[in-house]
Amino acid sequence: MAAENLKWWQKTIIYQIYPKSFQDTTGSGTGDLNGITDHLDYLKKLGVGAIWLTPIYPSPQVDNGYDISDYTAIDPAYGTMKDFENLVAESKKRGIKIVMDLVYNHSSDKHKWFLESKKNRTNSKADWYIWRDAKSDGTPPTNWRGIFGGSAWTWCEERQQYYLHTFAKEQPDLNWENPEVRQALYDAANFWLDKGVGGFRIDAIVYIKKPAEFKDGKPDLDGLFSVHDAYANTNGILDFLHEFKEKVFVGHEIFTVGEANSVKPEDLNKWVGNDGVFDMLFEFSHVNIMFAKGEAWHYPENWKLTDLKRVLTESQKATAQNGWYPIYFENHDKPRSVNNFFEEGADKVKAAKALGTILLTMRGTPFIFEGQELGCTNVAWDSIEKYNDISSHGQYQLMLQEGLTVSQAMKFVQRFSRDNARTPMQWNNKKNAGFSTGAPWLPVNENYKTVNAEIEEKNADSVLAWYRKLSKFRADNKELISGDYELLLADSEEIFAFSRSLNGKTFITAVNFTSQNVNLPPDFSNKKIVLDSESDADKNFLKPFEARIYSAK
Numbered sequence: 399m400a401a402e403n404l405k406w407w408q409k410t411i412i413y414q415i416y417p418k419s420f421q422d423t424t425g426s427g428t429g430d431l432n433g434i435t436d437h438l439d440y441l442k443k444l445g446v447g448a449i450w451l452t453p454i455y456p457s458p459q460v461d462n463g464y465d466i467s468d469y470t471a472i473d474p475a476y477g478t479m480k481d482f483e484n485l486v487a488e489s490k491k492r493g494i495k496i497v498m499d500l501v502y503n504h505s506s507d508k509h510k511w512f513l514e515s516k517k518n519r520t521n522s523k524a525d526w527y528i529w530r531d532a533k534s535d536g537t538p539p540t541n542w543r544g545i546f547g548g549s550a551w552t553w554c555e556e557r558q559q560y561y562l563h564t565f566a567k568e569q570p571d572l573n574w575e576n577p578e579v580r581q582a583l584y585d586a587a588n589f590w591l592d593k594g595v596g597g598f599r600i601d602a603i604v605y606i607k608k609p610a611e612f613k614d615g616k617p618d619l620d621g622l623f624s625v626h627d628a629y630a631n632t633n634g635i636l637d638f639l640h641e642f643k644e645k646v647f648v649g650h651e652i653f654t655v656g657e658a659n660s661v662k663p664e665d666l667n668k669w670v671g672n673d674g675v676f677d678m679l680f681e682f683s684h685v686n687i688m689f690a691k692g693e694a695w696h697y698p699e700n701w702k703l704t705d706l707k708r709v710l711t712e713s714q715k716a717t718a719q720n721g722w723y724p725i726y727f728e729n730h731d732k733p734r735s736v737n738n739f740f741e742e743g744a745d746k747v748k749a750a751k752a753l754g755t756i757l758l759t760m761r762g763t764p765f766i767f768e769g770q771e772l773g774c775t776n777v778a779w780d781s782i783e784k785y786n787d788i789s790s791h792g793q794y795q796l797m798l799q800e801g802l803t804v805s806q807a808m809k810f811v812q813r814f815s816r817d818n819a820r821t822p823m824q825w826n827n828k829k830n831a832g833f834s835t836g837a838p839w840l841p842v843n844e845n846y847k848t849v850n851a852e853i854e855e856k857n858a859d860s861v862l863a864w865y866r867k868l869s870k871f872r873a874d875n876k877e878l879i880s881g882d883y884e885l886l887l888a889d890s891e892e893i894f895a896f897s898r899s900l901n902g903k904t905f906i907t908a909v910n911f912t913s914q915n916v917n918l919p920p921d922f923s924n925k926k927i928v929l930d931s932e933s934d935a936d937k938n939f940l941k942p943f944e945a946r947i948y949s950a951k
């Protein structure tokens with residue numbers, strides 16, 4: 399497809415902001431909308447065309463905003479609706495659109511809909527959530543385990559019934575079978591379209607459809623059966639989503655990206671593209687590569703580069719003709735990519751540049767998560783109490799139940815906690831990395847004195863400088879926007895290489911994923927190097943984590 403025929407969101411870069419951790423302007427210790435507005439020029443310089451905000455709606459913050467108590471308002475901790483409108487307007491001036499996160503599988507248990515629903519079995523919202531009687535012995539209706547651990551059912555005294563929650567007990571699942579519920583959700587999305595937003599990221603969407611019959615599954619170690627296996631992608635889900643598309647998305651110059659863990663490649667055309675329901679789907683296969691075998695902490699972390707190349711190449715192929723691919727290596731649910739995809743002792747600056755080169759030269763729309771462009775890294779706090787992430791707490795309990803020692807469990811939490819991505823943004827080397835003048839809601843990563851935007855702005859060799867260079871290079875070369883993707887050196891466990899070709903012009907990306915020099919095949923030596931992360935490149939080999947782009951015929 400020629401670049402001219404692509405939509406705006408296929409030609410740009412999207413930046414994900416976790417507002418709680420981006421920039422505090424009030425001294426509260428929590429980031430806010432005005433803090434985002436203050437940094438729009440920084441984002442513009444990075445070539446960003448849209449900002450995806452994780453939820454900014456009123457919320458008790460049990461799951462940091464993914465437990466929403468009002469779908470059409472702004473949490474006072476983040477500011478006011480005026481601040482939001484100002485953010486949209488200031489962004490627009492810079493050619494940037496604002497993208498909202500729709501959390502429609504569940505609400506907060508403090509949402510007025512749920513407060514009403516739980517009162518009794520006859521109120522006007524009685525059927526807005528998923529209520530079931532206890533089994534005859536009083537235990538929950540099924541043995542399902544929620545994604546954050548523990549039973550997926552919680553008992554409600556008032557109704558003398560259980561309600562279902564895919565995630566925490568404070569996140570009751572909405573009943574999508576009820577047309578009034580669906581309409582209320584569509585109305586809320588249309589409210590944001592009227593405010594001028596440029597798109598939606600749709601949270602945890604694969605769980606909205608529940609099976610006709612609720613049955614126990616085969617219990618695993620804690621005696622429960624994962625909700626994911628019980629009902630992710632249940633038949634009939636696409637009927638809901640087609641309705642959603644018609645009532646909300648159609649006719650707007652927006653994009654939609656669904657969070658869709660486990661949609662199979664053969665089903666992809668039903669989900670994205672002309673006959674699908676969304677423009678893009680966030681897949682999990684590449685970010686879960688280290689969990690190929692079951693429960694996260696049973697992993698032997700021995701994935702190979704060829705595994706990563708295989709799954710990414712499958713996604714590239716699946717979206718080559720139909721649909722479009724959102725490329726990402728980080729988000730607010732994942733560890734920092736330099737820790738996730740590279741050996742423990744890897745040089746973090748070089749590793750960040752290496753992965754950034756893949757991110758910004760693959761086919762699709764790149765998503766940068768705040769701080770990724772600086773090479774931010776994981777933290778490692780010494781006790782579970784220091785962690786905020788609700789899923790780390792659930793996993794920690796499960797690990798102890800399974801007989802892991804505290805130190806084994808903590809090692810896992812440190813490596814994979816979602817807090818790794820959620821520590822405050824590192825702006826400069828002053829107090830709290832310039833994030834806040836108050837006490838930050840989550841500690842700042844100790845490395846902020848050397849890893850921060852201000853210092854990296856001044857250093858031509860920094861991760862930030864490399865991201866800016868790549869972003870500009872991508873924007874200037876349409877082969878990198880719409881050119882075909884082809885994997886090269888498929889069997890190499892050291893080099894990730896691919897080509898991007900359009901109308902006879904080709905770019906080749908070659909990245910060394912190891913901490914050793916790696917020889918290149920002889921036919922690489924006569925190609926022209928156009929960008930290189932190392933200053934004195936040798937045409938015969940790549941230095942540790944060196945990333946290079948060639949132009950070839």
Ligand code: GLC
Nearest residue numbers: 461464501565601602730731
């Ligand atoms: C999604 C979000 C995650 C949240 C969960 C429940 O996976 O990305 O942060 O905890 O949904 O809403």
